[in-house]
Amino acid sequence: MKMLKKLYDKSELWFAISWIIAYCVLMSVADTLSAFVGVDKSVTLVVGLLLSALILYFIYKNNLSDIYGLCRPKVKPKAMLYYVPVLVMLTANFWYGVKLNYGIISTLLYILSMLCVGFLEEFIFRGLLFNAMRKDNFRAAVIVSSVTFGIGHIINLINGSGAELIPNLLQVVYATAAGFMFVMMYCKEGSLITCIITHGIFNGLSAFTNEASITQEMRIISCIILTLITGSYAVYLALTLPQKSKD
Secondary structure: OHHHHHHHHHOHHHHHHHHHHHHHHHHHHHHHHHHHHOOOOHHHHHHHHHHHHHHHHHHHHOOOOOOOOOOOOOOOHHHHHHHHHHHHHHOHHHOOOEOOOOOHHHHHHHHHHHHHHHHHHHHHHHHHHHHHHHOOOHHHHHHHHHHHHHHHHHHHHOOOOOOOHHHHHHHHHHHHHHHHHHHHHHHHHOOOHHHHHHHHHHHHHHHHEOHHHOOHHHHHHHHHHHHHHHHHHHHHHHHOOOHHHHO
8 A cells, every 4th residue: 555655646647557557457357267267257346346445445545535536526417417418328228128148146246347347447547547637738638538448448359358349449439438528527526426326337237238139230320329429418518617627
């Protein structure tokens, strides 16, 4: 823990980059080990919980919860359009039907691991990386946080999750738009809680997506719709941000 604090005090940016690398490597290895064990997300959940616990301990031990958005939202739902675009986005996994893709235990492990992913990715990309950069250049921080979040999904091609090239590239596109939306939500609310919950639920609901019924054309259409929804919402939030949120 002292080593983490030392790295954090020396450079918040390198602290964020170190966490991104550690997260990508450890979770990819965990997915591979889960496949080897034969129980999807079994090792992934354990690693996700350990990383989440380590981050939370570090944050609360050093009284950084408010700085990194682990607090209640500071604006009313009306200012967020009552989260209607977010709620629409959450239905995307059911657009082409519903199917139980795993057994009961595997489904539970999958959902819990996705909740950990929601927390870890929001905290790392929006909390750590964005905050480390926004002090010097707000716009660059928004772009880097969004794009790196999107590009980071390419790792699904090599982590044993079974992702195919075209669907994964489409995921990168709308994940970048979603990253833009999440960072704007964070700036508007001053909190990561809604982002974490939304991200975790969206990923978790993918356990019930009827993949067999989805054609490549459907994937492209879904990608376009999701990108338009999240991108438009992000632009709206950006245009309504108070100046102090950009400082």
